[in-house]
Structures are given as structure tokens and as C-alpha cells.
Amino acid sequence: MAQTYQAQIYVTLRPSVLDPAGTAVQSGLKHMGYENVAQIRIGKYVELTLNADSEEVAREQLDRICDQLLANPVIENYRFDLKEASTSMGMST
């Protein structure tokens, strides 16, 4: 029987790729007086639910979805957490 899984996906720029948005935020924080903040990197955070027969199938499918649509593998890395959704299907956040 298909089970519903909840996924949290984190897409980050590869460390070798410049992050102009992160630099802009860091500069903004400096102007606001936060001198003690460094190494800001901005990525994407995606939440979704999917139905799959097993956790393994869900993970394989998520890998394909990330590679094909959510992340650009040339400049971005991704990782995700997967858990079985409760029956209510409610969003956890």
C-alpha cells in the first residue's frame, strides 16, 4: 500500500561557487551593526509530500526530482530528510 512521505529538501550552492546574494546580506548586516556574522550562504528550502510504496522508492524519486528540477547539479548540491507523514497529512511547520 502506498505510504505518504514528507520531504524537506535543502539546495545549496557548491562551496566553489560565488554567492552574490549571500555577500549582499553580509554587507547589509555589517551596515546594521552585526560585525560578528560571516560565511553567509543562501540556498533553497523545499517542503513537499509524496506517495510511494516504500521509503527506498521515495528516495530514488526525490533524487531524480532534485537532479532534474529543483537543483542545478553544475553549481548546486542538495540533500533531503524524509519521514512518513502522519495520517492527518498536516504540514509540520
Added chain:
Amino acid sequence: MAQTYQAQIYVTLRPSVLDPAGTAVQSGLKHMGYENVAQIRIGKYVELTLNADSEEVAREQLDRICDQLLANPVIENYRFDLKEASTSMGMST
């Protein structure tokens, strides 16, 4: 003595706010044959390091930074994980 902390910040749209980007991704997945994916919400994921005298001070400062710069409290929620950075200051991802 100041300690270095590593923060992972998740900024998400409030549940009542429409997410056109998430809807576009969901429509794209459907066209690609992924019919079993639903409830896609896209947010921001921010990594940074900061120096502070204690974890409590770091958390207070992060709350201010999120409220003032990283999140729009009218339409977005945020949460963050904080941990002491290892001496090497390396990024964990």
C-alpha cells in the same frame, strides 16, 4: 571568551500565503510525470557563522537578524538550528 556558532536558518511562507513558485514547480513535476507529489512549498535556507559570548546571546541576535533582514514577518515564518562550530571553522556541507 567568544565562541563561534554555526546557524542553519529556514525561512518559510506562512501557510495562509499563496506560493506561486511552489505551484509552478508542482505543475512542472506533473508534466514530467510525477503525479504523486503534492503540497510543494518553497522557502529559503541560510547558513552562516557568528561569534557570540554564549548560545543565548547568539539566539537573541539571530532572532533579530531574521526579523529585520532574512524573513518578512508579515508573510514568512523562520526557525533555526544553532550549534558550536568546530575549531576548523569548516562549512559542514
